[in-house]
Amino acid sequence: MDPQTVDRHGLDRLITHLAESGFEVIGPTVRDGAVIYDHISSTSDLPVGQGDAQEGGQYRLVNRGDSALFGYNLGPTSWKQYLFPPKTELLHIRRSNGDLVIEEPPTRTRPMAFFGIRGCELAAISIQDKVFLDSGYVDRTYASGRKDLLLVAVNCTTSAATCFCTSMGTGPKCESGYDIVITELVDDGETRYLVAADTERGESIITAVGGSPAKDEQLANAESAVQSTAADMIRSMDTDGIYDLLIENPDHPRWEQVAERCLTCGNCTQACPTCFCSDVADRVTLDGTAIRERRWDSCFGLDFSALNREPVRESTSSRYRQWMTHKLATWHDQFGSSGCVGCGRCITWCPVGIDITEEIVAMKETVST
Helix, strand or coil: CCCCCEEEHHHHHHHHHHHCCCCCCEEEECCCCCCEEEEECHHCCCCEEEEEEEECCCEEEEEECCCCCCCCCCCCCHHHCCCCCEEEEEEEEEEECCCCEEEEECCCCCCCEEEEECCCHHHHHHHHHHHHCCCCCCCHHHHHHHHCCCCECCCCCCCCCCHHHHHHHCCCCCCCCCEEEEEEEEEEEEEEEEEEECCCHHHHHHHHHCECCCCCCHHHHHHHHHHHHHHHCCCCCCCCHHHHHCCCCCHHHHHHHHHHHCCCCCHHHCCCEEEEEHHEEEEEEECCCEEEEEEECCCCCCCCCCCCEEEECHHHHHHHHHHHHHHHHHHHHHCCCCCCCCCHHHHHCCCCCCHHHHHHHHHHHHHCC
């Protein structure tokens, strides 16, 4: 299907069509001074005219002075909160006539539509698919959310100072894995949206919503905008030889140097769209029902690796080393890819601005000399 163009009303028709087709539409919106993901019903719910300024340990929204709907970059939350929720009930145990009855809570039945997902986030979902669906055990909660999930992607036409997706091969252009992709074209105050499909389902939706065939100039402008975004990125990750670098240098002095700044708060793992560490806890309600819950956890926690109540990784340096080595090296052993998609969230939302790309550079320079 040839790309089409629509105006803002066309995107409203798209959102309405998805909702009327039975999808729970989730997209970007502004709350508490940040762009987060929540339920949306129209383009008015999107971050209209909002951009952002990001750096290590810094984030704030800025007014762009226009009506752009996708002129922001990534906020603190990721789509994994809907596929791999922060808290999940695994089972209930209750007494019935003197017997113990074990019940699994119901899983999701209504399909979701993610509206406004970026290239690096598509890559993150692909990575979590390997973790929760393709690693030998299918997680029922993740599978129920992933079933019939519709992905409306957006090509990035702006980048944050903390983005480094180009070096990870995940953006700023959405290459695959979506049903529909949108490119926002802002020119002389007039905003149009280039929409294209990558699946038959996406094609049928665009046909139902309607649009005008894209002109060659619009196609060229869309490609130029994405290329400019890639060229504007100031951070990058040199992945050449990174596996051996991390595996062969467990005692590198840089681990201690970064530990002097690290607060082990776990912000990086909570904001990361691919981290999947969790813990299981039991609680009992007043009526005597026992509920087993899975909750997000972090390898930065002192108790995360505890055996017989004693932590295996007691030092901050060992916990930071575990996170970074798993993310960039041993993730390949487990799942056949890097666990990093270059979204930059771990840099922005680190309270002290620790930069994973900077750490790799520092280690490479020291080892090479």
